Amino acid sequence: MCALMVFDLDDTLYKERDYVRSGRRAVANAIGSELGLDADGLMALMEAAPDAFDAVSAAIAGLAGADAWPVSRMVDTYRAHTPEISLDADTRLVLEALRRRHTLAIVTDGNSVRQHAKIKVLGLYEFFSPENIYVSDDAGSDKNTPVPFLAMERRHSSMRRYYVGDNLAKDFHWPGLRGWTTVMLIDSHGTNIRPQYPAEAPPAFRPGIAISSLKNLLTLP
Numbered sequence: 334m335c336a337l338m339v340f341d342l343d344d345t346l347y348k349e350r351d352y353v354r355s356g357r358r359a360v361a362n363a364i365g366s367e368l369g370l371d372a373d374g375l376m377a378l379m380e381a382a383p384d385a386f387d388a389v390s391a392a393i394a395g396l397a398g399a400d401a402w403p404v405s406r407m408v409d410t411y412r413a414h415t416p417e418i419s420l421d422a423d424t425r426l427v428l429e430a431l432r433r434r435h436t437l438a439i440v441t442d443g444n445s446v447r448q449h450a451k452i453k454v455l456g457l458y459e460f461f462s463p464e465n466i467y468v469s470d471d472a473g474s475d476k477n478t479p480v481p482f483l484a485m486e487r488r489h490s491s492m493r494r495y496y497v498g499d500n501l502a503k504d505f506h507w508p509g510l511r512g513w514t515t516v517m518l519i520d521s522h523g524t525n526i527r528p529q530y531p532a533e534a535p536p537a538f539r540p541g542i543a544i545s546s547l548k549n550l551l552t553l554p
């Protein structure tokens with residue numbers, strides 16, 4: 334009965350745009366308090382601009398204290414901030430049900446500090462044990478290689494395996510080649526950070542199954 338169900342993190346277990354918004358909010362608050370500016374105004378500026386930090390840089394140019402806020406410091410502040418993101422109620426219910434049936438794991442690409450900060454704030458340690466969480470920067474190999482998936486296979490050798498993700502460029506290729514069942518969470522509202530164009534993906538990069546809600550995972554064997 335029990336399968337190994339491995340999840341991507343960003344735009345699979347939560348919406349990455351919420352993380353982006355949270356990071357921009359941290360930058361707006363820090364600059365606002367240092368320069369005596371309205372943080373909400375800075376936030377609105379960032380939300381409207383194609384390049385958020387360049388827009389702020391242009392807006393504060395010439396103001397007292399603006400020299401202390403080059404774009405590089407905005408980027409550092411964004412990267413180091415404690416994210417204000419949360420697991421939505423449906424995702425929590427699905428994970429609660431799935432963990433009673435399956436072994437759950439995460440394979441995510443990205444910076445160690447940032448990915449672990451997201452995992453902690455989302456409360457995912459309740460569902461995923463630390464040894465079943467693979468962050469590419471911890472291990473040195475990302476999902477463009479078979480390494481993360483081989484690591485999971487070694488740990489859970491005899492199980493049926495699923496990979497649940499959103500990104501056609503890298504989430505389904507290697508696990509698909511290795512015989513895993515690959516599951517794409519459809520970006521129904523077009524709000525993912527990386528737009529999803531399944532028709533444009535080479536066949537080997539497409540998922541085996543596409544679902545419109547994580548709840549659909551509850552019907553998989």
Ligand SMILES: [Mg+2]
Pocket residue numbers: 341342343344345498499500
């Ligand atoms: Mg993703």
